Amino acid sequence: MVFRATFSVAVVSAVIALHGGGLVDGLAVWKSKATTSKQHPSSPYYSYKTFKKLGLPAILYSAVTKVATKVLGIKPKVVLPSAGYNSTLVSTSKVAVVTGSNTGVGFETAKALAVDHGFQVIIACRSAEKAKQACENINKAVEKSSGYGKAIFVLPLDLSNLDSVREFGRAINEEFPMIDVLVNNAGKNSAGEVTLQLDSMTMLDDLFTTNFLGHFLLTQLLLEKCSRVVNLSSVMHHFPIYSKNDVINSVDSVDFWKQAAIQPIEYGDNLIRKPYAPSKLAALLFSVELNRRYGDERFRSIAVNPGSVNSDIWRNYPSAMKYIFRQIYLTPEQGSTTSVAASVLDLGKEVVYLQPYWLPNKRKTTVVRLCPFPMLEMLGPYVGYQATEPRLPNDLGRKAAESLFALCEELAGCHFPAKLESRKSGEAEFHRNDKE
Numbered sequence: 001m002v003f004r005a006t007f008s009v010a011v012v013s014a015v016i017a018l019h020g021g022g023l024v025d026g027l028a029v030w031k032s033k034a035t036t037s038k039q040h041p042s043s044p045y046y047s048y049k050t051f052k053k054l055g056l057p058a059i060l061y062s063a064v065t066k067v068a069t070k071v072l073g074i075k076p077k078v079v080l081p082s083a084g085y086n087s088t089l090v091s092t093s094k095v096a097v098v099t100g101s102n103t104g105v106g107f108e109t110a111k112a113l114a115v116d117h118g119f120q121v122i123i124a125c126r127s128a129e130k131a132k133q134a135c136e137n138i139n140k141a142v143e144k145s146s147g148y149g150k151a152i153f154v155l156p157l158d159l160s161n162l163d164s165v166r167e168f169g170r171a172i173n174e175e176f177p178m179i180d181v182l183v184n185n186a187g188k189n190s191a192g193e194v195t196l197q198l199d200s201m202t203m204l205d206d207l208f209t210t211n212f213l214g215h216f217l218l219t220q221l222l223l224e225k226c227s228r229v230v231n232l233s234s235v236m237h238h239f240p241i242y243s244k245n246d247v248i249n250s251v252d253s254v255d256f257w258k259q260a261a262i263q264p265i266e267y268g269d270n271l272i273r274k275p276y277a278p279s280k281l282a283a284l285l286f287s288v289e290l291n292r293r294y295g296d297e298r299f300r301s302i303a304v305n306p307g308s309v310n311s312d313i314w315r316n317y318p319s320a321m322k323y324i325f326r327q328i329y330l331t332p333e334q335g336s337t338t339s340v341a342a343s344v345l346d347l348g349k350e351v352v353y354l355q356p357y358w359l360p361n362k363r364k365t366t367v368v369r370l371c372p373f374p375m376l377e378m379l380g381p382y383v384g385y386q387a388t389e390p391r392l393p394n395d396l397g398r399k400a401a402e403s404l405f406a407l408c409e410e411l412a413g414c415h416f417p418a419k420l421e422s423r424k425s426g427e428a429e430f431h432r433n434d435k436e
């Protein structure tokens, strides 16, 4: 009953939201998206302009689902301490690297991995001071819980500086023989500034470089010794194009990614591109492509949406908005559940994307069907983590990933191999502790 009310509000809200763009158009979009699951039309994506119209309805939806969650007593799934691991083998050999782990979702992820799952967690942050403080806080929590994990600071990592990424990768490769999990978490959502000079011809977008290109290079540097890569995506992966009227709105084309990664952002016409949503689709495609190339029982990648989280990511937003976010968003600890689950659970091979909200699931399988309308994946009833079909192009993202890889390999000056060398030679250096 309460859920029916919830969905009525959601539908009404969505219609209100779409009305600004023309009710008829809006309903057409809703209808075409709602009926697509595996088969998408040529462009399955919503535009950033559609997203911007969702503000008020999303707040309403959040209010209703909060009440519904309480009334129905929905309890979130939790990732149990040491899930999937033999606690007697709690090891000093389990190593995780978590980027951007001095605050927010990254800090809570690092803390849970160290406290509950016995990892040595490398706190990979741009500020040495903040990283050391985070280590101290996490190690105190480990001590209090009589756990075995540890937070470690090695050296600063500034993802917007590719030289810093190379230096960090070199140091980790030298010090650690294997890495169980790399969590590509760091990110920002303020408008990209084109400030990073790559060469005399190319300026990199600061936001896209921090969120994606830096992680792309870091992953390439650590790939041979990595067993799992978790990429922080977002509900924004549904909205990567700026406007349906854009000249270049196919995520399959290299030009699409160029506009996010290197073109200056000019406000005021239809060619504006906001790089945040493309950077989050890139994170998702990254997981899909890593699995396609290297996925086997010793390697996999999972993309996660932490949900809408009240973290420092909103630091540059007006106070009034931050007040609303505090009321309706998840805590960073709740937001870390998808990352922790993706890091430690033995999830089925078909799982490539986790998000934290309840979604309607007519087919009761382990993976919930594609979210029929993205707003349900923003502020719905919080359930912890939920394997969900991501929004991918018709070919499951193959062309888009090819274009993304081609551009990013060129910009970062790196190359992803067709196969992993160490696995070809059969050296059993790669082992998951949960399989021991």
Ligand SMILES: NC(=O)c1ccc[n+]([C@@H]2O[C@H](COP(=O)([O-])OP(=O)(O)OC[C@H]3O[C@@H](n4cnc5c(N)ncnc54)[C@H](OP(=O)(O)O)[C@@H]3O)[C@@H](O)[C@H]2O)c1
Residues within 6 Å of the ligand: 099, 100, 101, 102, 103, 104, 105, 106, 124, 125, 126, 127, 130, 157, 158, 159, 160, 161, 184, 185, 186, 187, 188, 189, 210, 232, 233, 234, 235, 305, 306, 307, 308, 309, 310, 311, 312, 313, 314, 332
């Ligand atoms: N919060 C949400 O609602 C939400 C929703 C969907 C997805 N996400 C994703 O979740 C991830 C974590 O975000 P959050 O909400 O936890 O944000 P947050 O609290 O602001 O944490 C972001 C972390 O990234 C670090 N960082 C920023 N720029 C960096 C750089 N150039 N090099 C290295 N580290 C850098 C920050 O370091 P400093 O403290 O030094 O700035 C901080 O540690 C991000 O990828 C974000 O896109 C968040």
